[in-house]
Amino acid sequence: MKYKSLPPFAPVLLESMRAIGYDAAAAVADLIDNSITAKATRVRIRFDPGLPRAMALLDDGHGMDEEELARAMRHGSRNPNDVRPEDDLGRFGLGLKTASMSQCRRLTVVTRKDGRTHGMMWDLDLVEREGDWVAGVLDPGDIELVPFVSYLLEQAHGTLVVWEKLDRLAAGDAGDGSILSERIRRVEEHLALVFHRHLTGRPPRLVIELNDYPVEPLDPFLEDEGAMAGPKERILVEGQRVFLRAFTLPHISRLTRAQIEKAGGEAGLRRQQGFYVYRNQRLIVWGTWFRLFRQEELTKLTRVRVDVPNALDHLWSLDIKKSAAFPPAVIRDRLRSLVPTMVRPSRTIHEYRGRVTGTGRVQPVWTRIEDRDGVRYEVDLNHPVVATLRLSAEDGHLSEIDNVLRAISASLPVEAIYNDRANDRVGLRKEADDGEAVAAHLEELARQMLSAFADRPAERERLLAGLGNFEPFALYPSLVEQIQKRLS
The missing domain is CATH 3.30.565.10 (Histidine kinase-like ATPase, C-terminal domain)
Incomplete structure (x- = not known):
């Protein structure tokens, strides 16, 4: 030849x-x-x-x-x-x-x-x-x-x-x-x-x-802004260590507009979920589950940091531009087993709106009722805010109040809420929503609730101590402690 x-x-x-x-x-x-x-x-x-x-x-x-x-x-x-x-x-x-x-x-x-x-x-x-x-x-x-x-x-x-x-x-x-x-x-x-x-x-x-x-750094995990960090995981490949750590972003209702933009924008919240692969702390590829998991609405707050050493470049199919990489089979198998655990906090945040205080979950104003006809939502008459209103009602007015509450329950715009929610347009927190107007409203609402138990001091103290467990107070944890101190 x-x-x-x-x-x-x-x-x-x-x-x-x-x-x-x-x-x-x-x-x-x-x-x-x-x-x-x-x-x-x-x-x-x-x-x-x-x-x-x-x-x-x-x-x-x-x-x-x-x-x-x-x-x-x-x-x-x-x-x-x-x-x-x-x-x-x-x-x-x-x-x-x-x-x-x-x-x-x-x-x-x-x-x-x-x-x-x-x-x-x-x-x-x-x-x-x-x-x-x-x-x-x-x-x-x-x-x-x-x-x-x-x-x-x-x-x-x-x-x-x-x-x-x-x-x-x-x-x-x-x-x-x-x-x-x-x-x-x-x-x-x-x-x-x-x-x-x-x-x-x-x-x-x-x-x-x-x-x-x-150039100011743009942290996709919002580590210093309320994100929850999971435990570090380690995968050993050819004597090299690959480290993983899942982060769950705060619920969108807890984010300011600036924070939402930092996390990828309203539309980007869902698209940017998934793995963030770093090579020597330089981001290579992000916002993908590598076809190991589907991008879902309930998991959009999950972002997983993956640190890979350059000694494994040949396994990750790193391209010349260093803007694409794909995990080898040994890592994919391990990632597949870890993903369900990593996305669980995001699911929990969406199901319970991310507000957990003490050992009990937040009691919402709305209650979910499932029967043969499907699911419907009604105002919870046992919620402290609603119960206080009914307790303080004068003779003859209780039935009127209940009629109004039933009308509100029957007219809840479920379809509109679903559409807005899917497009991340519900619950956007204003830049200054912890301002004086909100604080004054919550304090007045708390006073009304406590006044109904003026003759029962033990129950009054229990209600005040657990204020952060109830909507709408659970939306503003930074204000709850201030209100408790002023009203105790």
């Missing part, structure tokens, strides 16, 4: 690689992966909104020498099967080039290390003219002309990545930078989510800035 070398034709292959599937957000995230691997603590993204000619990413990592830069600019510079440090976010040795060229036609990298500065450039137009894998090596005069290079030269070490000829990133821009600015806004949202664990902490391990404005 004869063998013949068939090297790819550079212009055609490089143009084809631009269609791998990067969007602007994924491309920028891929560059930041390199910065994190280089031990950077600060990443600055610079662009001129009114002049969409170039965009730059500058980090304060350890930088590269001449040989390291040449290796970084070579396509396929690393074997994906090589063993890498635990904090290394790369894999294929293609990310810098493919991510950049998906958005621009000229990529320039300038780097500083040990007091020396080096630069190289890929220009697709140059490659097309030469018909070969020709990269430019910058001399000092060339380096001075690189956009935004002055920021790098102020640092002792670091790397500057510059995109020019923004034929994809600024496609359709009329020259005023409006389209570029909109795409950068989506990039910011993506970075806030994908790197939220790197951006969190005091001080954070990483700071990302967009034209001097810091």
Whole structure:
């Protein structure tokens, strides 16, 4: 058998690689992966909104020498099967080039290390003219002309990545930078989510800035805002540990508008349930049950954090963009057995509206009645609020009150509530619903209830102590203690 070398034709292959599937957000995230691997603590993204000619990413990592830069600019510079440090976010040795060229036609990298500065450039137009894998090596005069290079030269070490000829990133821009600015806004949202664990902490391990404005972390689990965290689970695969932890978001009635947006928006609450897979604390894929479980209304508050080491990349089918992964069979089997337990708290929150006080469940104003004709809801005449109203009724008025309550029960708009509930439009908490008006209303309602037991102090104290177990007080736990103190 004869063998013949068939090297790819550079212009055609490089143009084809631009269609791998990067969007602007994924491309920028891929560059930041390199910065994190280089031990950077600060990443600055610079662009001129009114002049969409170039965009730059500058980090304060350890930088590269001449040989390291040449290796970084070579396509396929690393074997994906090589063993890498635990904090290394790369894999294929293609990310810098493919991510950049998906958005621009000229990529320039300038780097500083040990007091020396080096630069190289890929220009697709140059490659097309030469018909070969020709990269430019910058001399000092060339380096001075690189956009935004002055920021790098102020640092002792670091790397500057510059995109020019923004034929994809600024496609359709009329020259005023409006389209570029909109795409950068989506990039910011993506970075806030994908790197939220790197951006969190005091001080954070990483700071990302967009034209001097810091990117704020976007925690999909709302850990500091009332989410319930389940126990940590561990799966051992090929001597490596995969860690899982389920989080149950607060019921939507307990969330402010800002918190709902952070959790994915009203529509996103259901779509974003499922597994959130992290590779070295960098979010890879999210909002999926990997076909192990259906997305359901009652489970939409469940989000499961999965931490995977880079040593298992080959099992998770990680793609070049690091935006897709699929668990191997050994992990899928374990996940399948854990999912029912993980989603149970979300089901409970929806069934009981998430309000549990002490050892007893919240007593709702409405009671559910199931008979041969199906299910109906009626006002609970034994609920303390309703019972107080009936006890205080003057002679002859009790039947009138009961008639009104029956009319309310009979006219409950069940179908409208169901439709609104399915679209997450019911129970949205106002930004300031714990204000003075709500507090005054609840306190007056509590006084009315307690006044009915003025001659029975023991029952009065029991009712006051258990105030948080009854609707509507259970909706406002932060106010219940204040009311109890004032009325005790």
